[in-house]
Amino acid sequence: MERHLYTVAQLRAIEQAAYAGLAPGTLMQRAGKAASDFALELLGDRRDRPVLVLAGPGNNGGDALEAAANLADAGVDATVLHLPGRRDASTETAAAYERARAGSVGWIDMLPPGAEWGLVIDGLFGIGLERPVDGDYREVVVGLETIRCPILALDVPSGLDADTGAVIGPDGIAVRATHTITFLGDKPGLHTADGRDHAGQVRVDMLGVGSEALPRATAQLSGLPLFAGRFTARRHNTHKGSFGDVAIIGGAHGMAGAPVLSARGALYAGAGRVYVAALNTPPGYDSSQPEIMFRAAEDFDFFGRTLVIGPGMGDSASAIRLLARALDSDSPLVIDADALNLIGASPDLQSRLAQRTAPAVLTPHPLEGARLLGMTAAVVQSDRLEAAREMALRTNATVILKGSGTVIARPDGEVLINPTGNAGLATAGSGDVLAGICGALLAQGWTGWEAAAAATWIHGAAADTLVDEGVGPIGMTAGELPAAVRKVLNRLVKDAASR
Numbered sequence: 199m200e201r202h203l204y205t206v207a208q209l210r211a212i213e214q215a216a217y218a219g220l221a222p223g224t225l226m227q228r229a230g231k232a233a234s235d236f237a238l239e240l241l242g243d244r245r246d247r248p249v250l251v252l253a254g255p256g257n258n259g260g261d262a263l264e265a266a267a268n269l270a271d272a273g274v275d276a277t278v279l280h281l282p283g284r285r286d287a288s289t290e291t292a293a294a295y296e297r298a299r300a301g302s303v304g305w306i307d308m309l310p311p312g313a314e315w316g317l318v319i320d321g322l323f324g325i326g327l328e329r330p331v332d333g334d335y336r337e338v339v340v341g342l343e344t345i346r347c348p349i350l351a352l353d354v355p356s357g358l359d360a361d362t363g364a365v366i367g368p369d370g371i372a373v374r375a376t377h378t379i380t381f382l383g384d385k386p387g388l389h390t391a392d393g394r395d396h397a398g399q400v401r402v403d404m405l406g407v408g409s410e411a412l413p414r415a416t417a418q419l420s421g422l423p424l425f426a427g428r429f430t431a432r433r434h435n436t437h438k439g440s441f442g443d444v445a446i447i448g449g450a451h452g453m454a455g456a457p458v459l460s461a462r463g464a465l466y467a468g469a470g471r472v473y474v475a476a477l478n479t480p481p482g483y484d485s486s487q488p489e490i491m492f493r494a495a496e497d498f499d500f501f502g503r504t505l506v507i508g509p510g511m512g513d514s515a516s517a518i519r520l521l522a523r524a525l526d527s528d529s530p531l532v533i534d535a536d537a538l539n540l541i542g543a544s545p546d547l548q549s550r551l552a553q554r555t556a557p558a559v560l561t562p563h564p565l566e567g568a569r570l571l572g573m574t575a576a577v578v579q580s581d582r583l584e585a586a587r588e589m590a591l592r593t594n595a596t597v598i599l600k601g602s603g604t605v606i607a608r609p610d611g612e613v614l615i616n617p618t619g620n621a622g623l624a625t626a627g628s629g630d631v632l633a634g635i636c637g638a639l640l641a642q643g644w645t646g647w648e649a650a651a652a653a654t655w656i657h658g659a660a661a662d663t664l665v666d667e668g669v670g671p672i673g674m675t676a677g678e679l680p681a682a683v684r685k686v687l688n689r690l691v692k693d694a695a696s697r
């Protein structure tokens with residue numbers, strides 16, 4: 199899957215340009231038709247169930263009114279809960295209202311308690327929402343929370359910021375849809391932050407606008423086409439040296455587990471040799487993974503090795519020394535966990551990072567990202583794309599900002615949102631495994647951008663596989679991920695070979 203993501207400003211421009219060549223109301227009629235077609239598909243053979251259509255004050259409400267009229271024409275029992283605003287509706291929305299009024303649509307002005315619906319269509323607000331949903335609108339959204347049926351959001355689930363995926367307002371509320379049909383282009387906010395929880399499955403309908411009319415998108419959904427060329431079958435005539443060395447630097451006193459999880463991630467993602475360079479006295483070996491070689495970090499030679507630095511590393515003087523040495527080296531580098539916090543606290547380490555020429559991939563979660571940027575995690579989460587871009591720009595590195603809809607950014611402002619993964623990854627150690635996978639791909643010669651995109655995608659797909667098998671999301675452990683990562687990777691290579 200590869201899909202461009204447009205900002206609200208870009209979507210407004212697309213809308214304006216499309217308007218120029220079309221009769222008034224055409225786009226809204228197309229949006230209404232796409233919505234009612236999707237609604238009929240969701241109803242399936244239960245077309246006798248009543249459908250509730252929520253129509254708000256703006257053009258999103260106009261789309262909903264068109265959809266309601268279409269459904270009624272198709273013989274569906276469609277009821278509109280209409281909440282107009284104080285201002286006059288646009289000409290198109292007024293026309294859609296007249297059309298719905300003329301048909302067999304039912305009308306209500308409040309949510310009847312206890313009513314049962316086969317489907318709810320949310321056309322309260324779309325990309326025009328600029329303040330928190332309140333008053334009667336809020337009451338309706340609260341009322342939806344107890345309704346047990348599919349909810350189809352038109353364009354954007356009402357209450358969600360289409361650019362950022364944040365619910366609008368400090369005490370905001372947004373519709374939790376099971377499906378979203380989004381118009382004229384996909385939007386980043388449907389895929390990150392609160393977006394995945396509120397948008398459900400996303401379908402894009404371009405309303406007949408051709409790709410030549412679209413601006414250049416600086417954000418897209420990540421997907422296999424971005425890195426599929428790397429999935430080549432291994433040649434027979436190879437040896438462990440052919441697939442790179444990865445060294446995990448970390449494991450201070452009491453934190454030996456984190457680098458071991460990273461090391462397993464690297465091993466199962468195909469690195470030729472994997473070391474743990476431990477800050478504390480290294481254990482002799484890992485009995486469940488004896489392939490991992492343990493060394494003392496202080497006298498470990500970084501040369502020719504890909505480094506994953508930070509898991510369980512702590513903030514000792516020795517950790518800082520090792521980090522400075524790693525930043526100054528020519529080794530490809532994955533920077534995680536404690537190493538990120540140390541960089542956030544040190545202008546010296548920041549300038550060493552910014553001056554690197556070899557690949558560097560940073561893997562912060564929102565709090566680590568916040569420390570790097572000198573802000574709070576809430577501010578990072580309020581605009582994850584912007585935060586990831588800013589981090590990439592300041593550090594001159596590829597950034598993987600973890601969380602629901604992980605954002606991958608590079609210094610030129612290009613951004614990906616990863617669509618794989620699930621809540622099972624919200625568990626201790628899953629980030630260590632991700633850093634290890636990323637290290638393994640770098641060690642096999644991938645660029646920082648490809649390694650970051652693919653590692654995130656594969657890590658998420660591994661978690662999705664585990665959920666399909668009943669292993670999670672509840673109770674999924676990080677230690678279960680590496681074997682699933684191996685399965686996903688080998689399947690991708692096999693699929694690539696058979697294409």
Ligand SMILES: NC(=O)C1=CN([C@@H]2O[C@H](COP(=O)(O)OP(=O)(O)OC[C@H]3O[C@@H](n4cnc5c(N)ncnc54)[C@H](OP(=O)(O)O)[C@@H]3O)[C@@H](O)[C@H]2O)[C@H](O)CC1
Nearest residue numbers: 225226229256257258323324325326327328329330353381
């Ligand atoms: N234009 C077209 O032909 C097409 C539009 N599409 C759909 O249109 C929406 C965008 O429509 P727009 O009217 O710009 O915006 P919204 O419908 O999302 O909402 C704006 C109206 O809502 C009022 N508003 C905003 N916030 C609130 C709030 N918190 N409480 C109450 N009212 C609110 C706002 O009023 P103001 O007082 O702020 O002016 C507007 O009246 C887009 O998302 C598509 O669904 C098509 O898809 C294509 C054709």
Ligand SMILES: [K+]
Nearest residue numbers: 320323354356
């Ligand atoms: K909506």
